[in-house]
Amino acid sequence: MSTSITGRSAVDELPGPDGRSPLAGDRAGTGRLGDRLFGGAATASGLLVIALVTLVGVFLVAQAIPALQANQANFLTSREWATAGTSPRFGIVDLLWATVVTSVIAMAIAVPLGVAIALFITQYAPTWLSRPAAATIDLLAAVPSIVFGFWGLTIAGQYFEPVAGVIDAALGWIPFFAESEGGPSAKSTLAFAGVILAIMVLPIVTAISREVFAQVPTAHKEGALALGATQWEMIRTAVLPFGKPGVISAAMLGLGRALGETLAVTILLSALNDGAPFSSSIFNGGATFASKIALGIQEANTATSTGALIAAGLVLFVLTFVVNAIARVVIERRKAFSE
Amino acid sequence: MKTLRLGQLASIALVGSIALAGCGSDNNAGTGATAGSGSSGSAAAADCFDGTLNAEGSSAQKNAFEEAAASYTAACSGATVNYNPTGSGAGIKQMLAGQVDFAGSDSALKTEEKDGVVESDAAAQVCGSPAWNLPMVTGPIAIAYNVGGVDSLTLTPTVAADIFNGKITTWNDPKIAAVNSGVTLPATAIKVFFRSDESGTTENFTKYLAAASDGGWTAEPGKKWTGKGEGKEKSSGVAEGVKSTDGGITYVEWSYAKDNDLGVAKIDNGGGAVELTGETVGKAVEAAQPDGEGNDLRLKLDYATKEAGAYPILLVTYEIVCSKNKDAEKGKNIKSFLKHFASADVQKSLEDIGYAPLPASVQSKVETAIEALS
Numbered sequence: 001m002s003t004s005i006t007g008r009s010a011v012d013e014l015p016g017p018d019g020r021s022p023l024a025g026d027r028a029g030t031g032r033l034g035d036r037l038f039g040g041a042a043t044a045s046g047l048l049v050i051a052l053v054t055l056v057g058v059f060l061v062a063q064a065i066p067a068l069q070a071n072q073a074n075f076l077t078s079r080e081w082a083t084a085g086t087s088p089r090f091g092i093v094d095l096l097w098a099t100v101v102t103s104v105i106a107m108a109i110a111v112p113l114g115v116a117i118a119l120f121i122t123q124y125a126p127t128w129l130s131r132p133a134a135a136t137i138d139l140l141a142a143v144p145s146i147v148f149g150f151w152g153l154t155i156a157g158q159y160f161e162p163v164a165g166v167i168d169a170a171l172g173w174i175p176f177f178a179e180s181e182g183g184p185s186a187k188s189t190l191a192f193a194g195v196i197l198a199i200m201v202l203p204i205v206t207a208i209s210r211e212v213f214a215q216v217p218t219a220h221k222e223g224a225l226a227l228g229a230t231q232w233e234m235i236r237t238a239v240l241p242f243g244k245p246g247v248i249s250a251a252m253l254g255l256g257r258a259l260g261e262t263l264a265v266t267i268l269l270s271a272l273n274d275g276a277p278f279s280s281s282i283f284n285g286g287a288t289f290a291s292k293i294a295l296g297i298q299e300a301n302t303a304t305s306t307g308a309l310i311a312a313g314l315v316l317f318v319l320t321f322v323v324n325a326i327a328r329v330v331i332e333r334r335k336a337f338s339e
Numbered sequence: 340m341k342t343l344r345l346g347q348l349a350s351i352a353l354v355g356s357i358a359l360a361g362c363g364s365d366n367n368a369g370t371g372a373t374a375g376s377g378s379s380g381s382a383a384a385a386d387c388f389d390g391t392l393n394a395e396g397s398s399a400q401k402n403a404f405e406e407a408a409a410s411y412t413a414a415c416s417g418a419t420v421n422y423n424p425t426g427s428g429a430g431i432k433q434m435l436a437g438q439v440d441f442a443g444s445d446s447a448l449k450t451e452e453k454d455g456v457v458e459s460d461a462a463a464q465v466c467g468s469p470a471w472n473l474p475m476v477t478g479p480i481a482i483a484y485n486v487g488g489v490d491s492l493t494l495t496p497t498v499a500a501d502i503f504n505g506k507i508t509t510w511n512d513p514k515i516a517a518v519n520s521g522v523t524l525p526a527t528a529i530k531v532f533f534r535s536d537e538s539g540t541t542e543n544f545t546k547y548l549a550a551a552s553d554g555g556w557t558a559e560p561g562k563k564w565t566g567k568g569e570g571k572e573k574s575s576g577v578a579e580g581v582k583s584t585d586g587g588i589t590y591v592e593w594s595y596a597k598d599n600d601l602g603v604a605k606i607d608n609g610g611g612a613v614e615l616t617g618e619t620v621g622k623a624v625e626a627a628q629p630d631g632e633g634n635d636l637r638l639k640l641d642y643a644t645k646e647a648g649a650y651p652i653l654l655v656t657y658e659i660v661c662s663k664n665k666d667a668e669k670g671k672n673i674k675s676f677l678k679h680f681a682s683a684d685v686q687k688s689l690e691d692i693g694y695a696p697l698p699a700s701v702q703s704k705v706e707t708a709i710e711a712l713s
Contacts, residue, residue, distance in 0.1 A: 084561060153579065182508070182528060184569045185584060270580075271535030271570025274563075285569060287535070295572060299537035299562055301428030 060314040067307025083305035098286035103258040105194025114205030122213040141203035149264030152196045157187025179283040188270035191282040201254035212246025252327035262290035289316040387415030388672040395423040396430020396443030400476040400656035407680040442659040445539035447472040447637035466661030472637040483601035484588040493605045493612040500555035505567030527586035531568030532577040543654040544590040550642035594693020610645040619650035620695035634708035674712045
């Protein structure tokens with residue numbers, strides 16, 4: 001059996017003599033204890049994960065339904081959040097906005113930067129530098145999120161003030177980038193929360209992109225160079241197309257983290273007061289799903305207030321699910337072109 | 340290769356230690372506050388118990404409780420007293436479920452029905468005897484501000500309500516100037532910070548504004564902030580917000596205002612400006628009307644009090660106990676610890692960590708009630 005550099009060959013794709021894929025094996029076992037134990041343990045682990053996710057979903061739905069039934073406002077479109085008393089009114093529109101905006105900002109910064117770092121490490125850096133550089137990036141992933149939040153609040157935040165001023169001056173005519181008079185200080189805004197999230201997501205994006213770029217077949221690269229491509233042209237024509245599905249899945253993993261990140265965002269973001277007018281600016285405060293739950297859960301002592309928070313958690317769960325599903329679809333479609 | 344690895348390891352260790360050193364210097368209220376333990380210990384030592392007491396509830400009294408527990412266990416080595424600061428509602432719930440020996444709460448047990456439960460009746464049922472609310476810790480709430488060049492600021496409840504409502508937006512507003520003659524106020528914008536988490540501090544502060552501001556504060560008092568401003572997480576968050584923002588103002592427990600060196604406004608309810616001190620808070624507690632019967636010492640705070648020298652914005656946390664415990668041994672243990680907690684020495688030591696001691700008249704009533712516990 002011949003294998004190509006990519007680890008897959010046409011032989012692998014063709015069905016074997018008995019009609020099944022050669023890589024699937026014939027599931028034959030010797031019937032020995034070890035065989036059965038290992039097989040059983042592996043199956044149990046697989047089932048456990050599925051059961052866990054299903055149970056989390058069931059739990060969220062079961063806890064959320066009574067609160068949703070008591071809700072006097074439209075859960076999907078209301079901007080209120082008043083869960084006390086007999087006629088609770090709450091909706092998630094503000095939470096959804098803040099969650100999506102912070103995550104999108106984080107991805108807009110982290111994905112290009114992460115890909116650039118990964119390219120540097122795999123394609124440009126000399127070996128003596130690439131290893132420590134990779135280790136340093138990985139180290140970022142080990143820093144607990146509360147440390148990032150605290151660091152952002154006490155140290156990095158003040159330096160974001162002028163940056164926000166520059167963005168406002170240049171792009172302030174677009175409402176999305178406009179700083180509002182009397183708004184929160186720059187370090188308490190969605191924009192800065194997004195920047196901190198970007199730093200937290202960076203190691204995920206970088207590590208996975210690095211792995212994929214490192215696996216680009218040498219034949220592809222050498223082929224491009226042999227045809228007279230410069231280093232950059234080689235990267236553009238050989239490395240990036242090969243790595244695309246990997247980068248997309250890296251971005252989606254990172255997005256999953258950004259959507260669900262709690263502590264750092266809770267510390268940084270300024271909550272809006274009740275009845276504050278809606279602002280589409282990234283230089284505004286707010287609360288994400290996760291930070292809202294973190295803020296409310298301690299004093300949530302009625303079934304409704306807890307249920308409302310759990311309903312918000314359910315939306316986050318669904319959102320993450322959808323994001324992952326989209327990523328799957330995109331990766332599957334890209335695969336066809338890259339091989 | 341090997342040296343390279345070592346170098347990497349060393350650099351990682353270096354980065355790690357720098358990062359750790361950077362995070363280690365958070366400010367803590369640990370002001371060597373175990374001062375009262377020696378003298379009070381001897382009094383409590385007479386009826387030490389061996390075993391464990393578990394209490395749960397309001398986070399507002401956490402530091403005070405831990406202070407009292409530390410000095411108690413220093414005198415009684417066989418005793419362990421635990422406090423789990425999960426919030427008042429959670430503490431009462433746990434007590435009703437029989438999970439903890441007594442609860443700490445920033446409001447007395449409710450006597451009217453809420454969510455189908457009358458707390459005081461439910462507690463009486465669990466205890467097999469009436470449950471008592473014993474005021475134990477008084478925590479003043481400071482209106483803390485940070486305005487460049489302003490060292491002394493006086494606020495009346497109406498002006499405070501307008502500030503926290505967003506009606507007054509700059510520091511040199513004529514309404515603020517009117518109650519601060521002789522103080523040069525800058526034109527800085529006012530930045531109000533509020534607690535974005537639900538909190539008893541918010542509830543008590545809005546109760547004060549609603550009661551004292553003559554209709555200036557119309558929203559229903561509650562744990563969730565209903566005014567204007569920018570929300571920050573927990574007391575540390577709002578205190579940090581004010582500290583880093585010129586023109587910032589918030590309501591926060593006294594200890595946080597002290598620890599962050601924030602200005603604390605004097606309050607003028609109509610009887611003259613009152614500075615926040617242990618003494619002025621005690622005076623306000625003294626002026627509170629007893630609201631319960633006999634040894635159930637629930638207090639009705641008079642937020643609008645015009646008494647000279649009484650600081651009106653405060654919260655009182657109660658220890659909620661069964662008057663007759665089903666387990667006599669447990670009752671004796673609770674009695675012993677609370678006696679220590681209510682003693683004048685321990686109460687005095689609380690002032691160092693941002694609480695106010697119970698005034699003598701209330702304290703003696705609490706002691707009488709504790710004597711009657713069994």
